[in-house]
Amino acid sequence: MSTTLLPDHETTQVLDRTVVTRPSLRDTLDQSLAMAWRALKKMRRNPEQWFDVTLQPLLFTAMFAYIFGGAISGSVQEYLPIVITGILAQTALTASMATGIQLREDMDKGVFDRFKSLPIARIAPLVGPAIADLARYATAATLTILTGLLMGYRPGGGVPGVLAGWLLTIIAGWSLAWIFTYLGTRARSAQAVQGISMMIMFPLTFLSNAFVPADTLPGWLEAFVKVNPVSLVISAVRDLMNDGMVTANVGWALLGCAVIVAVFLPLSVRSYSRKM
Amino acid sequence: MTPVPDTDLAVAASGLVKTFDDFRAVDGIDLEVRRGEVFGVLGPNGAGKTTTLKMLATLLPMDGGEASIFGVDVRRHPHMIRQLVGVTGQYASVDENLTGSENLWLFGRLQGLSSARAKVIAKDLLERFGLAEARDKQIKTFSGGMRRRLDLAASLISQPPLIFLDEPTTGLDPRTRGQMWETIRELIRDGSTVLLTTQYLDEADQLADRIAVIDRGIKVAEGTPDELKTSVGSSTLQLRMSDPDETVGAADVVRRVLGEAPVLTPEAGGMNAALTDANQAADVLIALRQSGLSIASATVQKPTLDEVFMAITGHSAEDETHEPQMEASR
Ligand SMILES: Nc1ncnc2c1ncn2[C@@H]1O[C@H](COP(=O)(O)OP(=O)(O)OP(=O)(O)O)[C@@H](O)[C@H]1O
Numbered sequence: 212m213s214t215t216l217l218p219d220h221e222t223t224q225v226l227d228r229t230v231v232t233r234p235s236l237r238d239t240l241d242q243s244l245a246m247a248w249r250a251l252k253k254m255r256r257n258p259e260q261w262f263d264v265t266l267q268p269l270l271f272t273a274m275f276a277y278i279f280g281g282a283i284s285g286s287v288q289e290y291l292p293i294v295i296t297g298i299l300a301q302t303a304l305t306a307s308m309a310t311g312i313q314l315r316e317d318m319d320k321g322v323f324d325r326f327k328s329l330p331i332a333r334i335a336p337l338v339g340p341a342i343a344d345l346a347r348y349a350t351a352a353t354l355t356i357l358t359g360l361l362m363g364y365r366p367g368g369g370v371p372g373v374l375a376g377w378l379l380t381i382i383a384g385w386s387l388a389w390i391f392t393y394l395g396t397r398a399r400s401a402q403a404v405q406g407i408s409m410m411i412m413f414p415l416t417f418l419s420n421a422f423v424p425a426d427t428l429p430g431w432l433e434a435f436v437k438v439n440p441v442s443l444v445i446s447a448v449r450d451l452m453n454d455g456m457v458t459a460n461v462g463w464a465l466l467g468c469a470v471i472v473a474v475f476l477p478l479s480v481r482s483y484s485r486k487m
Numbered sequence: 488m489t490p491v492p493d494t495d496l497a498v499a500a501s502g503l504v505k506t507f508d509d510f511r512a513v514d515g516i517d518l519e520v521r522r523g524e525v526f527g528v529l530g531p532n533g534a535g536k537t538t539t540l541k542m543l544a545t546l547l548p549m550d551g552g553e554a555s556i557f558g559v560d561v562r563r564h565p566h567m568i569r570q571l572v573g574v575t576g577q578y579a580s581v582d583e584n585l586t587g588s589e590n591l592w593l594f595g596r597l598q599g600l601s602s603a604r605a606k607v608i609a610k611d612l613l614e615r616f617g618l619a620e621a622r623d624k625q626i627k628t629f630s631g632g633m634r635r636r637l638d639l640a641a642s643l644i645s646q647p648p649l650i651f652l653d654e655p656t657t658g659l660d661p662r663t664r665g666q667m668w669e670t671i672r673e674l675i676r677d678g679s680t681v682l683l684t685t686q687y688l689d690e691a692d693q694l695a696d697r698i699a700v701i702d703r704g705i706k707v708a709e710g711t712p713d714e715l716k717t718s719v720g721s722s723t724l725q726l727r728m729s730d731p732d733e734t735v736g737a738a739d740v741v742r743r744v745l746g747e748a749p750v751l752t753p754e755a756g757g758m759n760a761a762l763t764d765a766n767q768a769a770d771v772l773i774a775l776r777q778s779g780l781s782i783a784s785a786t787v788q789k790p791t792l793d794e795v796f797m798a799i800t801g802h803s804a805e806d807e808t809h810e811p812q813m814e815a816s817r
């Protein structure tokens with residue numbers, strides 16, 4: 212049962228109809244967009260799906276800034292450039308985690324039986340929600356930045372820097388989501404995805420430079436923090452937003468994202484198609 | 488690809504096997520469904536009906552055997568099979584969060600229809616299935632019967648030449664059930680080939696041209712409804728006396744004529760007597776008249792499929808005592 216993306220597709224005649232041996236690239240795209248449409252409809256009708264990308268950025272930004280600000284940077288004001296970028300990455304990560312959990316939940320529903328029985332590319336039911344979730348990552352990033360600005364954050368990168376950081380956050384969220392999508396296709400239940408995802412998410416966010424500068428940590432921890440892909444993204448976002456500079460960090464972050472997608476997207480499609 | 492050879496068979500499957508752990512849910516089933524016919528797979532709970540259908544629909548991998556649909560190999564060309572078969576599963580597979588028309592539109596788009604065309608087809612199907620007024624309601628608010636009809640509508644969007652219906656009327660009230668039968672008969676009139684499963688004997692009798700009876704993953708009988716009934720042999724005389732007090736006397740007369748006592752039925756004055764030859768009915772009726780006993784009704788019936796099932800498998804179809812061993816351990 213090999214899958215999808217191959218652009219060549221042969222046709223053959225069965226009874227009076229022409230059938231294709233596999234979906235074309237064009238079909239795959241159309242089907243993915245149709246699935247994205249479905250996911251967006253679902254989001255609009257279940258407002259609770261927005262809690263993690265609306266309330267959480269607001270609460271966490273305020274909470275972390277006032278609690279840690281004095282201790283880590285001397286003042287809330289000076290801590291803002293660190294904490295805002297840290298929370299950007301954190302919310303992108305939690306939002307992408309929700310992508311995996313919701314996919315798992317969705318897959319247990321009857322309608323997925325129909326998706327499986329339809330002649331659609333096996334990648335479409337996975338890519339569709341991923342496309343729709345861009346809206347969630349964008350919301351989370353926008354709200355975090357706005358909260359920061361309200362609290363007095365004045366990013367040195369100016370409007371272009373902030374826009375670039377915003378965009379990178381969304382790209383990172385989308386890429387990381389493939390890890391959780393893969394988990395979603397493998398795990399037995401949505402709860403299992405949630406549990407495993409938490410175990411992945413906590414070390415990734417807290418053992419990063421999200422909230423504290425890496426050089427304050429013991430050596431062994433610093434080593435992990437430095438290779439943590441979330442740290443890469445955060446450093447890159449900081450360079451863009453706070454300094455307005457496109458540094459090597461940005462390149463590393465994008466490369467990290469690309470690697471994650473290149474590994475986990477095919478794994479997800481394979482594991483999903485094998486489920487039948 | 489080389490063209491698929493023309494075949495008269497819509498489904499040709501041999502030796503289908505599906506094992507879950509070491510439990511053989513489907514244990515070597517052969518099926519041949521001819522083009523244009525309605526083929527019924529009849530069996531009790533846990534017989535393996537859904538599992539068989541799912542393998543044929545590429546929803547479950549086959550653990551053994553061969554299957555082709557209109558000559559296309561199921562294992563090798565799942566994507567082609569999905570273009571030929573419309574599946575209505577045992578449990579409604581529509582999206583709860585979408586409305587009736589959104590569901591059909593989505594499934595149409597997924598199958599390559601333009602947005603406008605998908606809208607037209609969705610509207611037509613909703614009207615045809617009596618769902619027009621529920622067009623803009625989310626499925627969450629649908630009744631069970633509406634869901635099933637929408638589900639069936641959803642499998643017809645691409646007008647597939649073969650339609651799978653897995654227990655299309657389970658859980659429906661008698662009126663809705665009758666409507667569903669009428670809908671299925673319409674499909675048949677339109678020339679579709681239908682493979683349906685059911686645990687209701689009368690449903691198979693009503694709808695199917697040919698029936699395979701399966702039990703615990705094995706096919707135990709196959710034939711037309713009439714052949715299956717005849718294979719059991721006798722017919723039954725059903726009597727009801729006008730005066731329930733005369734039941735005992737009447738039963739006595741029947742026993743004298745037939746040499747075997749009739750079975751009393753729950754309704755007042757009712758009894759069933761087994762006949763080896765339908766002409767014996769006349770003897771019984773004459774004897775009753777001569778004894779001055781008056782009957783309210785008398786019918787001679789071929790055996791029901793339930794009796795057929797009893798005769799073939801040694802247990803009743805409604806008898807659920809052999810509930811799947813797996814369910815307990817899951
Ligand atoms: N995914 C599964 N894992 C383990 N056992 C299964 C699975 N699916 C089905 N079974 C078992 O296989 C057997 C056949 O199931 P199947 O659903 O095909 O029966 P059925 O004839 O459709 O019954 P029903 O009338 O209840 O729908 C049952 O004993 C069932 O418990």
Ligand SMILES: [Mg+2]
Nearest residue numbers: 536537538577
């Ligand atoms: Mg079933």
